[in-house]
Amino acid sequence: MANEFIGSFPIEDTIRGRKSIRTYKIQSLIEEDKEKLLDFAQTITSPFSSDIRLQLLHRQQGTDNEKLGTYGVIKGASDYITAVIQNTQEDLLALGYSMEVFVLYASSLGLGTCWLGGTFNRSSFIxxxxxxxxxxxxIVSPIGYPSERLGLNDKMFRTFAQSAKRNPWDTMFFDQSFKKPLNPENAEDYRFPLDMVRLAPSASNKQPWRIIKNGHRWDFYKKRGYGDKLKFDMDSIDLGIAVSHFHLAVMEKDLKGRFVKTEEGIQQEQGLDYLISWQEEK
Ligand SMILES: Cc1cc2nc3c(=O)[nH]c(=O)nc-3n(C[C@H](O)[C@H](O)[C@H](O)COP(=O)(O)O)c2cc1C
Incomplete structure (x- = not known):
């Protein structure tokens, strides 16, 4: 895999600095930023079998932007990141991965974004x-210049989803079995990638990722959260996002390995689905 995008932005600072932005300056993306974003989008590859084509969509404020609505959740933005995909798990995982890499790059340029899976008028985008x-x-995301002050929309959503908080390690990362939480000290080189996973955004901040250290392999499972409530599996998008954070972090630290899908040693656990593993290579 080429991974040309590595080195394009500082991984840790960007992951730590990113947060969802719902209030924007009333200003379209300037050409220079648009060009950078589109060039960067060409370099994104994911470990999943699907290829996702990200697009930028511009809408004039005050005209059809109202119709291209977000039910008032997003204020001021007139540019959106979008991707059209098929409704398969591979596409949803790849969407999560590629769009998050793109979101992080945008964040490193000082741009704001906010993943939207629920609060947007889907038919107008279709x-x-x-x-x-x-x-x-x-999914879509506004992309633009953050307003200097958070709007009420931001404050309400952040409080409602407890956006500033993340679950503790012992509820998400495990050692050989789901019965034994992984102590950060025992994660050794992988403490950093797991810390970066923990900071990932997720729908309603549910953080449905569960990871088991299985010898020299890291098995990723998703906790079923949204279930059949939606016409697509939102949890798979969240897992794609988590995999992107993990992958960016291992590449940053030059930890060798590759993503594999296997049946060997995979645990059956109620409410969890296995998705993919990272196999360490020494
Ligand atoms: C897949 C996905 C879907 C989301 N959908 C919405 C949404 O419909 N509306 C919204 O305001 N925020 C949405 N969010 C943003 C989350 O609420 C936010 O990422 C989470 O609360 C953590 O906050 P942070 O992004 O500021 O770290 C979504 C996030 C993800 C990853």
Whole structure:
């Protein structure tokens, strides 16, 4: 895998600095930023079998932007990151991965973003992007210049989702079995990648990722959260996001390995689905 995008931005500072922004200056993306973003988008590859094509969509304020709505959750933005995909688990994982790498790059340029899986008018985007019958737009994100002051919309959402908080390590990372939490000290070189996973954004801040250290392999599972409530599996998008943070962190620290999908040693646990593993290579 090429991973050309590594080195394009500082991984840890960007991950720590990113947060969802819902209030923007009323200003379109300037050409220079747009160009940087589009060039960067070309370099993104994911460990999943699907290829996701990210697009920027511009809407004039005060015209059809109202129709391309976010139910008032997002204020001021007129540019959006979008991707049209098929409704398969691979596409959803790849979407989570590629879009988060893009979001982090945007963040490193000082731009604001906010993943939207629920609070946007999907049909208006489907029309604007001319989706085919077998395609969906599960997620969009505004992209723009953050307003200097957080709006009430931001404050309400952040309080509601407890956005500043993350679950403790012992509820998400495990050692050989789901019965034994992984102590950060025992994670050794992988403490950093797991810390970066922990800071990932997720829908309603549910953080559905569960990771087991299985010898020299790290098995990623997703906790079923949204279940069948939506027409697509939101939890898979969250897992794609977590995998991107893990992968960026291992690449940053030059930890050798590769993603594999295996049946060997995979544990059956109620409410959890296995997705992918990182196999360390010495
Ligand atoms: C897949 C996904 C879907 C999301 N959907 C929405 C949404 O519909 N509306 C919204 O305001 N925020 C949405 N969010 C933002 C989360 O609430 C936010 O990431 C989480 O609370 C953590 O906050 P942070 O991003 O500031 O770290 C979504 C995030 C993800 C990853």
């Amino acid at each position: 029309k604007a992007l001319q989706c085919k019958e077998n395609e969906i737009i599960p």
